[in-house]
């Protein structure tokens with residue numbers, strides 16, 4: 001089919017039938033829920049007054065920018081991210097946008113297309129007040145791989161994370177229904193095996209292509225992968241089964257199109273599992289940091305103490321305080 005600019009919406013409409021996953025996961029069939037702003041216990045910072053001090057990271061390809069600055073005298077980190085184009089807005093996009101031709105050569109033409117404001121959104125995430133650790137988390141920096149023995153975990157990592165990890169207040173707000181209540185996709189309230197499944201705040205919930213949820217366990221005694229033993233297998237299997245069921249029911253995405261994994265090291269030391277659309281190349285899915293839930297389950301089935309005893313390898317950023325502890329000469 002030949003597409004002119006004005007007939008491109010029709011072309012798109014034809015290809016709409018195939019959203020690429022063969023599962024009918026277009027948003028029209030399974031509308032993602034609209035974001036509702038809830039403050040939890042913290043104050044909401046007014047981002048319009050943000051004064052930029054520094055660009056921490058500028059990812060042109062991902063169309064994302066991480067900024068450090070101040071909002072009403074408070075330290076803040078702001079993340080700007082251009083959102084994907086939605087298939088169901090294409091008709092309106094071509095009909096309502098202002099088009100300026102930039103160049104034309106033979107069969108090749110480039111345009112600058114200025115969409116109406118509501119189709120031209122920048123997802124904005126604000127951390128305020130931000131700590132020095134937040135600034136370091138988002139700052140452009142080299143990473144190195146660290147090998148952590150069980151002994152290193154006990155003597156280096158555990159004391160470090162006990163003294164200075166990120167606050168878990170946002171997690172407790174979710175578990176105690178003080179924040180993001182409207183967002184909850186599924187809950188198993190059992191205190192030992194239960195969890196809350198909800199959209200990760202990285203996902204704008206406008207399309208399913210980059211679906212990203214987190215399952216946060218109710219129990220508060222598991223910091224990370226390192227704490228898991230075979231005693232936790234019923235919990236892990238419960239999340240695997242009920243998490244998949246809930247995603248299929250709500251979003252129409254089948255379990256074999258879903259990636260479920262944990263990070264080691266995580267940023268937040270309250271056990272949680274990441275779930276994202278398999279076709280979405282989400283940040284943090286590399287083999288250096290992501291551990292597939294199905295592999296975690298199998299490893300614990302084979303060896304109940306697997307994660308307590310193994311050397312685990314993970315990336316650390318140059319500015320991460322933990323790295324300096326690994327580099328200090330060990331007492332022999």
Ligand code: M7G
Pocket residue numbers: 170180198199200201202214262263265266267268269274284
């Ligand atoms: P992680 O593996 O501890 O660290 O994952 P990472 O951030 O380095 O990946 C924590 C996950 O929780 C991340 O995917 C975050 O995007 C997500 N997350 C963080 N916060 C502060 C929130 C929040 O307030 N709400 C929700 N829904 N998700 C969050």
